[in-house]
Amino acid sequence: MAQKPSIPKGTRDFSPVEVAKRDYIFSTIKSVFQTFGFQSIETPSFENLQTLMGKYGEEGDRLIFKILNSGDYLGKADATLLENKDSQKLISTISEKALRYDLTVPFARYVVQHQNEIEFPFKRYQIQPVWRADRPQKGRFREFYQCDADVVGSDSLWQEIDFIQLYDTVFSKLGLEGVSIKMNNRKILSGIAEIIGASDKLIDFTVALDKLDKIGKEGVTKEMIGKGISEEAIEKVAPLFSFTGTNQEKLNQLQEMLATSEEGTKGVEELRFIIDNIEAIGLQTASLTLDVTLARGLNYYTGAIFEVGAPEGVKMGSIGGGGRYDDLTGIFGLKDMSGVGISFGLDRIYLVLEELNLFKEVAQPRPDVLFINFGNDEALYATKAIAKLRQGGIKSELYPSAAKMKKQMMYANRRSIPFVVLVGEKEMEEDTYTVKNMESGKQMMYKLNELLEVIINS
């Protein structure tokens, strides 16, 4: 045999059963998106490199899959850079396209490009794969699907409230109870940094704070000091390290702490508006928690920040995230277009549902009936019946060749086909069908209309 084929690191094949389960998640999310008034768009799997570069920070740039130019790309490359083996700078001369890294930036590009055809506020959802040149690990792949919903052209906080309900609805429908929707606000993080006089170190500060539950108070302190934040400043925000109580209690504490920061106070007000209203509306199965250590997507989020954690006890990174970005389209030349959006990590949701055994109701991808093939005359007779069954919505098929009975039965058995229909000379003469129930092993003769009924009622 030739060398065994394989697929690239961090990619996967999906079997029919896996695809059925993924479809179930996709269609659940899709139907909720539509219920909430979103419409679907799609964008190319690859964009101009310039569209993507610089939008995700230095780390993000490194993780973007670049596509080599066609033709003699080295011949056209900058000779000096090539000579010096300067990969970083060489990239822009040998690659001008890249696989999309997420759905948000392509969406921003889309909005700017189609601004004159779009009715604002524009609510779109998008379910497509994205690629990251990351090292794979648990729940982390180099090709995976994102399911995004965003609204641009409205700075109303009711959008945030809508998205929290959307998260709650999707996870409730999937039977995934107890997910925690964590929320923070970029303005609060800015306010805290301002209070401690570390506004210039906002990103370092928040990235360190974000690790609190992972490396603890001491670890965070150490990392902050390492980034050049003074101990005195860290002391000022020490209460954040042991921040407890209800959302309302946390809001009150934050309000006090940030009283002298205009931006921080604005952040508290925004959060309070959202939390108050969600409390008044109520959620089905999810919980909404104010988490001041939450710091994601700081490269473009300006207001609310969301992250969805799997139910307690499931070891899995976030299964969704999102936030508000006041100026995402600004980078493409369209100012004053506030947007807010959320994303579902399909592949991780799949793993969580699998771990919690919540896939029971997904229909197996198999036919309901197999007709045994005894030869061309019988096959013709069977095919006529199959056409009728299919018109009745019954998934049915004929075994394609007159193979040995045992082989045909075995095929039905392995594919878990519940019914087998046998039509030989005898049945053809009597205009009947012998139906075998593969589970019980019992078989009976029926007329065509009875056959349909028996299978439908099974």
Place this chain on the structure above:
RNA sequence: GUGAUUGUAGUUCAGUUGGUUAGAACGCCUGAUUGUGGUUCAGGAGGUCGCCGGUUCGAAUCCGGUCUUUCACCCCA
């Protein structure tokens, strides 16, 4: 990008201090059974021991590189 870890039949795994022809279970194929699957029985096929190189009389076994798996860091869905 950093640090670990994994790789032997289709699958899950054995394989002694380096030593003849690399094993098992399950799966697969054929038959017992020419119109009846799951159970049973009998027989059979299937391996460049991830790949490349090195050490050795001799390598699945030791060493180096590389790819791959899994995990942690970074970052993130």
